[in-house]
Amino acid sequence: MRRHVVIFGLVGGLLIAILQYTEYRFVVIEHSIELYGALVAILFAAFGIWLGLRITRSRETIRETVRETVVVKEVLVPAEAPALVASNTAPFALNTAQQQTLGITARELEVLTLVARGLSNREIATHLFVSENTVKTHCARAFDKLGAARRTQAVQRGKELGLLP
Numbered sequence: 001m002r003r004h005v006v007i008f009g010l011v012g013g014l015l016i017a018i019l020q021y022t023e024y025r026f027v028v029i030e031h032s033i034e035l036y037g038a039l040v041a042i043l044f045a046a047f048g049i050w051l052g053l054r055i056t057r058s059r060e061t062i063r064e065t066v067r068e069t070v071v072v073k074e075v076l077v078p079a080e081a082p083a084l085v086a087s088n089t090a091p092f093a094l095n096t097a098q099q100q101t102l103g104i105t106a107r108e109l110e111v112l113t114l115v116a117r118g119l120s121n122r123e124i125a126t127h128l129f130v131s132e133n134t135v136k137t138h139c140a141r142a143f144d145k146l147g148a149a150r151r152t153q154a155v156q157r158g159k160e161l162g163l164l165p
Helices: 001-022 025-030 033-067 080-088 096-102 106-116 123-126 132-146 151-160
Strands: none
Touching: 001 033, 033 106, 106 123, 106 151, 123 132, 132 151
């Protein structure tokens, strides 16, 4: 950076020395404002071009040095593993007594089941042919009855109470 400042200073000094050396008094006196204005404009234009090239060059080198690597690894799961787990556990039976005690309706339970499957409110609304606001209402009521503040808490509570598989 210092080298460039020195170079610009020397070039500016050289230009001024050339103007004094040639002693074009008429040109210098008559058109001094225009000459100095042009000199300053040329210096600033050259400095601006140099600075712009330097800034964009540093951004390009930063982009080249920082690379994002995405690693995708396929994990094979044996086909017999789910069959073994399913054979060891009994099929799910809904705890209707708990459902009636909490006052959860069939529709709220259906929405809660779809929440447990990981569907969004919009996907649940499409699946059940209702509006998204209806899904939000069913979720809010089910969460309130289960004493949950979030979807994950509601699903966990539903599994603990035997409402969800």
